Amino acid sequence: MQRTTSDESRDPGSPFPVRKRVAFSQHGGYVAGARSAQGALSGRLVRLASNESAFPPLPGVMNAIHSEEDAVVRYPDNDASELRSRIAEHHGLSSSQVAVGNGSLALVEQLMHVLVDPGDQVIVGDPSFIGYSSVGKVAQADIVRVPLSGSSLDLEAMAVAITDRTRIIFVCTPNNPTGGIVGALELESFLKAVPTDVLVVIDEAYREFVDDPRAANGVDFLDRANVLCLRTFSKAYGLAGLRIGYGLGDPQLIAALRSVQLPFGVNALAQRAATLSLDSQTELEGRVATVVSERLRLEEALTDIGLDVRPSQGNFVWIVLEEDTASTVKALAARGVLIRGYGHGMRATIGSPADNDAFLTALTSVRDRTGE
The missing domain is CATH 3.40.640.10 (Type I PLP-dependent aspartate aminotransferase-like (Major domain))
Incomplete structure (x- = not known):
């Protein structure tokens, strides 16, 4: 099924039409991961909302x-x-x-x-x-x-x-x-x-x-x-x-x-x-192995406390909830842990072992408080 329209120009040899533009607009609507939490308890903020690395930059x-x-x-x-x-x-x-x-x-x-x-x-x-x-x-x-x-x-x-x-x-x-x-x-x-x-x-x-x-x-x-x-x-x-x-x-x-x-x-x-x-692939592979190991540990721990955790292949875990996640995300933020909510699901980045433990502790506290 090939399509053409009257306002398109095709580069020679191109398999599909490429419309030439020179303007460069600003994207809108996307909100990056939160950098702070209103009402968070005093102490270290655990940032697990934006799938950032738990490691420093690679050597050099x-x-x-x-x-x-x-x-x-x-x-x-x-x-x-x-x-x-x-x-x-x-x-x-x-x-x-x-x-x-x-x-x-x-x-x-x-x-x-x-x-x-x-x-x-x-x-x-x-x-x-x-x-x-x-x-x-x-x-x-x-x-x-x-x-x-x-x-x-x-x-x-x-x-x-x-x-x-x-x-x-x-x-x-x-x-x-x-x-x-x-x-x-x-x-x-x-x-x-x-x-x-x-x-x-x-x-x-x-x-x-x-x-x-x-x-x-x-x-x-x-x-x-x-x-x-x-x-x-x-x-x-x-x-x-x-x-x-x-x-x-x-x-x-x-x-x-x-x-x-x-x-x-x-x-x-x-x-x-x-x-x-790109010159530090061996170091990168070691870090990735650590993230994958922590991902599995976190999935198992979340399953053990009765949550519906779907297998993930990223540097994050996905938790399905029947109820809207907004209140849970807000309660975690109040405890100094930032994650991302999506309607009836939550995404939490795989952080350092200490950050992951803090997330588990905070989430268990939230669930105990709500009687889940």
Whole structure:
């Protein structure tokens, strides 16, 4: 099923239309993890709301940040050439297949500029990463929300939801906030059902924490020109504050993304930190193993106190509640523990062992007080 409209321009050799834009709007609606809690008890605040790393930056990163005087005084490399080359090498690709952004969300916004016109459809899971909808609304897209199947995306239902107005489908795996994955065979079947002029964005912000052998790896599907894989340095690499993510895909699409990027949008310190982080894979793997071990411990402990905890492949756990979670999240915040609530579910980041213990203690206290 191929579609065209009167206001689109197609790059030579491009498998789907890319609409040229030069404007760069600000996304709205997305609220980052809380940095404080009103009414929190005195003492250390336990921040488990934003899936940040419990570890410091990888070796060499802080030394480089403190010593890179020119990175503060001078404008950064607008092309991020060294970093793009290192990312390409890391994944066995070419630099022409790599775009970097001020966090992967910046790349999502750039996608809206080159692919989406007002009234076009963007398909997302429900619930899934709120940034897709926030940025899509700014682009005046019609956001089509497809309920999950358990804690994972329902790809069959997403395929059924495709219409002649569909431009982008976001496949978040592991899904944020629920932690479910999309299997490789499932994704292969789904991609065969998606028209070649619809872009499938495989968002793998938490890929480093995946230990399920059935899970899809987005890089394995880059032979398709309508697939873009998103990764980030915010989670496992611990660079959330520096804001740096990247996309992997067809050179035609990558060139279009880079054509609408904000000039000097990725600062020099972030570029340097990310490049150095790629040189510390052994250290990274050790940290990831610790997070996965703590994830399992926390899931078991939460199950033992009678909660419905769904298996997660991210650096967080997902707890399903029958009642609205707002009161529980507020009560935890009053005890100095910040987590994220989503209607009838709660997401808690895997922190340090001490932070995880504090969360368990606070949650047990809340449940005992409410008689649950």
